[in-house]
Amino acid sequence: MSNVSLGTMAVSVGVAAAIAGLLVVAAGLAGRRSRWASEARLLVFVMMGAALAAFVVMERALITRDFTVAFVAEHGSSRTPALFNVATLWSALEGSILLWTLILCGYVVAVVVKFRHQAEDRMVGWVLLTLFVVSLFFFLLMLGPADPFIRFDPPVGYDGPGPNPLLQNHILMAFHPPVLYLGYVGFTVPFAFAIGALVTGRVGEGWLLATRRWTVMAWGFLTLGIVLGAWWSYETLGWGGYWAWDPVENASFLPWLTGTAFIHSVMVQERRGMLRVWNLSLVIATFSLTILGTFITRSGVLQSVHAFVESGIGPAILGFFALIVIVSLSLIAWRGDALRSPGRIDSPVSREGAFLANNVLFAVFAFVVLLGTVFPLIVEAIDGRTIAVGNPYFERMTMPVGFVLLFLMAVAPVLPWRKASGEVLSTRLLGPAVIAAVTMVVALLLGARGWSPLLAFGLGGFSGGSALRQVALASRRQGWRGLVGRTNGGMIVHFGVVLIAVAFAASHSYVRQGEFTMVPGDRVEISGHSLSYEGSQLEEHSNRVQRSARVLVDDVKVYEPGIATYPFAGQTIGIPSVRSTWRDDIALSVLQFPEGGNDEVVLRATVQPLIVWLWIGGLVMAFGTVLAVVPGRRRDPLLPASAKVGARTATKPQPESGEDSDAS
Amino acid sequence: MLVAVVSVSSLVFAAIDEGPALTNADRAYEIAKDFACPVCQGQSVAESDVVVSRNIRRQIRVWVDEGRSDGFIREQLVATFGEDIDYTPATEGITSLVWIVPVVASAVALSGLTLVFRRWRLEGELEASEDDEAVVARVRDGQR
Incomplete structure (x- = not known):
């Protein structure tokens, strides 16, 4: 059977499993089905199998260069090096939705395995229901607007253009997107628990404890994904920068900000039972922002250096985003009474006071980033002017x-x-x-x-x-x-x-930057470093023709920044070269090899201290x-870990906070 | 005390002694960073490799060498390429909102927080009653 049929079949099975799961859980929650929990678990595994099958089929098609799959014909190529062939899957829209779905299914499997002993619990039921809805949405995307398995009839001797050249010249491209997605998608789990808690009315502390590790892990992946992305852009884009407040970068930063706020404020709720509405809102905001981020990245409404693909899935994602926000806000409004939390904060100068301040600051931070990102759209909508915020x-x-x-x-x-x-x-x-x-x-x-x-x-x-x-x-x-x-x-x-x-x-x-036009033998100084140009050379690779300049840095080592032309993609990109030390970095990139026969080069050098320490x-x-x-030392829940209630002066030795590493 | 003096004085010293002055090249680079490349997506004039950006960079350098002010250079660039080349939103008209709204929002959040704390303080301190202490003692005994 062809890859197209196999893939489409897998996606269809996924859709069917998600719908069936949805119905089974709904019937179970309505009390009309007794064995719903085990059936739902089975359906989760079917869904996972379907996503995995679709993923494997697509990778097989990419590796074997099966150009009858339109996605492979458009983004694959027989000249792409093997590693980037695998990574081609997430270099374009349809494949990245496929990766997203696979990771999502992985998380859903983890949830049903982890909570198998509480499977009959209504709370877990609602969590599963939510997860099925989100999964169904992504499977449906693959059936409709982002179908990765469309048939293509390649002419004899057809070869594809390969992925965007920028996405096939650095090893980090193989890691940055999957890690980032592990972060993004991971926030679906705490979101599902938030919904479950709201619906069942069990808005106490249980759901927080249940999802704490999940949230922290997702946050860790998101952090690593963002840093890897900055590193990748520093190493490959050749502009000497790593963070540009670009819409897509902001889109990944926004859930990070709200997520960071959450993992701090959640401790206040655990200790003091306060901030329930706030914490629920943060979890919901974080998840919504990952979806909004996908919208910004994939719809092309905002110009960005990272928006590698534009497509018609914008409306679908925006609709889904609206659904999440409306449902969540209605639930919070409906549960208003139960959410009013007991307790209060005794003094602003306390751990909880600091967490509160932390949250206000992170909220302001996120607000500034969000406002700055969408502000050009707002201004354009209001009075038609196009402006930039950078x-x-x-x-x-x-x-x-x-x-x-x-x-x-x-x-x-x-x-x-x-x-x-x-x-x-x-x-x-x-x-x-x-x-x-x-x-x-x-x-x-x-x-x-x-x-x-x-x-x-x-x-x-x-x-x-x-x-x-x-x-x-x-x-x-x-x-x-x-x-x-x-x-x-x-x-x-x-x-x-x-x-x-x-x-x-x-x-x-x-940062110091200089642009130099040099002929072989020239030597320039920048920020205490010397650059000597020794001449250029031409190299032919399977996927590109590259001309590199040999630049001797500080009379120690030769670096070879260049310009590469990818004939089949019809693109020319710079291939920067970076000298890194603990102290400072010199990023070299070639702007131009002017015509004229004297082997001239226009070189840009960016010197920045301490770059390595970012990574x-x-x-x-x-x-x-x-x-x-990793579970820390368990705190005896009866030990007083804070100042005695009503104590006006702290005369007694107070336990150091290093000691109250909370039980997990 | 000593720590505070040392910290503050080093801050002041660093603020006053600006170190080596910016060369014209550095100033041109600083200016170029604040403008968007007119044809590429999401890159500044300083970062972009395309011809337009390189020409703008060269022009900025000329202006800097002539001793023109940042304001003059901004006006010239906006007049030629349009407002959307300027990464710094204008502080007048509707775009000023992007500067004002976050400041107002932070002020509101801060005063809200202050109000809440004051209300909590006015409500008085919670005292553990004897009953409470008895409950705690019972639970503790049960644990052992």
Whole structure:
């Protein structure tokens, strides 16, 4: 049987399984079916099988270059290197929806396996129902507007153009999209639990505990996916940058912001039973924003360097987004009474007070990013002008928020729950403050100037010191267990954030760029580095013709940035080359090889300090996330972990927060 | 105290001593970063490799060498290529909203938070009654 028929069959089975699952669970919840739980589980496995089959069929078609599949004919090519052949699947719309569906089904399977002992629970029923609805939507996309299995009749000797050249010249392309999707799609699970909690009215704390690890894992994948994406764009786009506040980058950043707010505020609800509506809204907002992100990426409403594909699935996704928002908001309104939470916060200077401030800041941050991203659309709709909102806006608006967040990141971890005395605070913050001061002095001695980068370094030292203090205290008490669990893993994540913040501030403030027209033998200086041009060479590869310049950097090593022409894709792209060290990066890219026969080159060099630490910071964040989901030391639920109620002065020794790594 | 003095003084020092002045090339690059490439998607003039952007970069450099102000360069570029080349939304008219709304929203959120805290404080402190303590003691004994 042909790949097209096999694939279409698999997708149809998926649709059928999702519909059947939906009906079975609905009937079960209505009390009309007794064995619904086991039937639903079976249908989940069928759905997973269908998605996996469709995925395998598509990969087989891509690897065997089966051009009777239109997707392969349009995006595959016999000249694409093997690895990128596999990755071609997510280089275009239909394939990426297929990958999304596969990952979604994987998560649904994980849910039914994990909650198999509570399968009869109505809550789990509603969760499954929600998951079936979301899965059905994605399967239907593949049956309709984003059908990956359309038949194509290739002429004799046909060969495809291959994927977009930008997507087949770097290894990171094989990892960045799947990891990002693992993050995006992962938020479906907490969303389903939020819906389940709202419908069943069990809006207490149960659903939070049930989904905490899921949320943290999804968040970790999203973090890693975003960092890998920045890394990829730095290594392949040749503009010396890694983050441009581009609509698609913002689309991935928005759920990250709300997700980050959630994983902090959820702790307030666990401890104090407060912020129920807020937390539900954050989970729902995070999931909706992943869908909105897909809309922005895939519909072409906003111009973006990443919007590799445009298609007609925009209306479908926008409709789905509207459905999610309307249903969720109605449910929240309906459950209004049950959601009113008991409890209150005793003092703004307390752990929960800090989390509250954190949430306000993240909400503002997300609002600024969202507003800036869609603002050109709003203005155009209102008075027809086309405007742009870019870098200067986002930097100016988010920088103050970022500074306050860095400051909070230093103070919050040392704050006890309920309330803190000034004395406790100053004792605990002395060490971090010393580190902050030392950092600033050292930065000054190393030549750092300007108040904003220096403030960033100082605050970085402050929060880094604070995180270090927590981890040190916890591991002194608990040995290796002081590194795992949510609180301690979270501190490792904070280290990663500090690294990224410092590297971001440094690379942004001290970037130097130069454009040089050189002939062989020329030598130029930029930011204390020397570049000598030795001439160019032409290379032919299976998929491209590449002309590279040999540039000797600092008289040590030759780097070969170039320009590649992909004849079959009809595109010419730059192939940058980057020299990285712990201290600074030199990104080289060729702008042009002018005609004229004297082997001239127009070269651009971008020198930025500390770039490597961005990627290291991202990896540290991912590693910290893993540590955070490993169960930490269980806290005796009866131990008082916070200041005594009504205590006006903290005379008693308060337990250090390194100790209250919560039971998971 | 000493820590605060050291921190603040290094900040002040860093703010006053701006380090080596920007060269014309650096200033041209800083300006180019704030404008969108007119023909490509999502890249600034500084980043883009296309011919138009390279010409604009060259023109900005000429203006910088002539000692023109940032404002002059902005006006010239917007007059030639349209408002959507400028990454910084104008601070007048409808586009000023993009600057104002977030600030207002943060102010509202902050004052809301302050109000809530004040109300909580006015409600008075919760005291654990003897009954409460007894319940806790019972549970603790049961645990052992």
